[in-house]
Amino acid sequence: MERGLWMKSEFEHDATPTWSGFIYQGYVAVYLAVRKICELLESLNPMDVQEIATSFKMEIENWEDVAIFREDAQGKHYVSIHQVKNRREQNIVAYKEPFVQLLLEKSKLEELGLGQPEAYLHTSSNITEEETVIEQCLKDWKNEVSYFYYSLETLKDQEIEESDRKEFQRKVSAAIDAEPIGLNRTKYKDLLKNIKSCVTNDQDISILKENIEKLWTYLKDKLAVGDMGAYANIYVYPDRKKKYDAVYLFDKIVEQVKRYKEITHSTEHLIEEQYKYIADKLLSYMRNFVSERHRLMQEKKEYVKNFSFLDIISILDDCVLYIEKKANIMALRRKYDETMMQFCNMICKKKCEDQKGYECRLLHLESGITSLDEESFIRMCFSYNPDCDKGIEDRRCLGELLNKDGLQDSVFKVFKECLKEFFWQEKDKTRVVINDVNKNALLTAISNANVEVTIENIVNGINNNTSMVSPVFEADELITDRLHSTDEEIWDNYFCEITEKYLSTKARENSDNLQNSICTPKKPVFVTAEEVLERQK
Helix, strand or coil: CCEECCCCCCCCCCCCCCHHHHHHHHHHHHHHHHHHHHHHHHCCCCCCHHHHHHHEEEEEEECEEEEEEEEECCEEEEEEEEEEECCCCCCHHHHHHHHHHHHHHHHHHHHCCCCCCEEEEEECECCCCCHHHHHHHHHHHHHHHHHHHHHHHHHHHCCCCHHHHHHHHHHHHHHHHCCCCCCCCHHHHHHHHHHHHHHHCCCCHHHHHHHHHHHHHHHHHCCCHHHCCCCCEECCCCCCCCECCHHHHHHHHHHHHHHHHHHCCCCCCCCHHHHHHHHHHHHHHHHHHHHHHHHHHHCCCCCCCEEEHHHHHHHHHCCCCCCHHHHHHHHHHHHHHHHHHHHHHHHCCCHHHHCCCCCCCCCCCCCCCCCCCHHHHHHHHHHHCCCCCCCCCCHHHHHCCCCHHHHHHHHHHHHHHCCHHHECCCCCCCCCEEEECCEEEEECCCCCCCHHHHHHHHHHHHHHCHHHHHHHHHCCEEEECCCCECCHHHHHHHHHHHHHHHHHHHHHHCCCCCCCCCCCCCCCEEEEHHHHHHHCC
16 A cells, blocks of 8 residues: 655644544545545546556545645646634634635646646534625635735834834734734744744844745745635535535445445445445545554654555445444444543533643543454443443444444543543543542443433443353442432342443453452442542542
8 A cells, every 4th residue: 555755744634633633534535535535436538446546545634624636647636625623603704714824835836847736614603604605705814915025024124213113113013903814824924923923022123024035935935826826615515505514424434325326337236335335445544544643643754645546445345344343343433432532522622622732631642542453442332331231243342332422521521621631540441530530430421310220231331241241249339420419239139140241251351360359340330520620629
């Protein structure tokens, strides 16, 4: 599998985005890749599948969030670049900065002779303005950037008398305060900050002008502001829905998978679940690609930025051996991602996006699930929902494992709000344990408010999934969404049954040491996530 390591673009992200943004970006990328393959196969001059596979590639987080380029004997040429925003705003003004960045990147690619790509903004919400209004906004923003650029050029070349010092500083401050680009990159922000510092500290005019020239040169050489055009579009999906969330995009990916199979005259007679299975395999591929890229980026190591369409076509062409267990696990991962996205957008409201250096624990490798293998992911599911008695191969488990309310109001809430020092440093990444007043508190997504029903469900769980559920009985407390009970005796009616299952599991896990007499199950009490967080203050 050939992949490329490319020189860093000036527009590449240098801050830690939210995992929610990564997820949505991955959905968009998969959709665009499959749709592009279908379009090339159905064009007036249709291309051969093999040619598409070897000459087209997708790039992530380099030139824009997602980019498609072609690389062949004629060189490398970008076909399209895509800015992806998973936000709720429906007003075009809210997307000024991403649109300006799109226009700048398009200009820079053209300046470098790397094609004349189409430029698109993707949003999870429908922009309400008419196309003419959007076009006018783009022209106005282009003019604002040009005015800023030429204002700096005038200021850097202006001859200043000492008597004009204050007026000159005022003009510089006004220009910087009205800065219309809003590029969220360290280099650009530092250049702006240096100019402001010169004015604030009343530094020598020559030093101030030197810093103005550095910013102007950066705009000219790195951002191609002088050649900036005003043409980009909002990406429109086929049915022009008002909300383009992850659930919607998954359905669109499934449609494109079906379209590909029809174009290539596949002899397979697939059922709906098999098309979804292929779509989930594509999303799984993208999740792994983005996760690995992010891991290496955090470790300041070289990382891959693009992959060949061959990878996508290989998944589309794979003979579909539908395995219920694997299909369920991939569907569960998708549901986990979608629930996290909803939490990030609706509850957390992605406040961390503009906090430089902030590491969201939902994203961080220590607590994130992105690096878990298949079996570890299953263990994590049962760790969060020990009151689920379904098997992972049972399609009904999708309705109970990874309960949405429990994840959002217990698991994600604790991850977000509990201070890092209260997390036990567990080697086992399939479970999360909190130090709650020197007690081991296992974090769960249990949302049932009835203690008797919850305990019966956990007992059913240990009967059907013994090794998965047994860690519950190593905890002093179970952190839940809303359930509170400090009475250990509530377990008594079931404790002989629990002990037998627990000890047999521990014996198997510790086959080299069969002295299990000190290995006895605890009777954990129930505490709410809110209680635990209050105690940490």
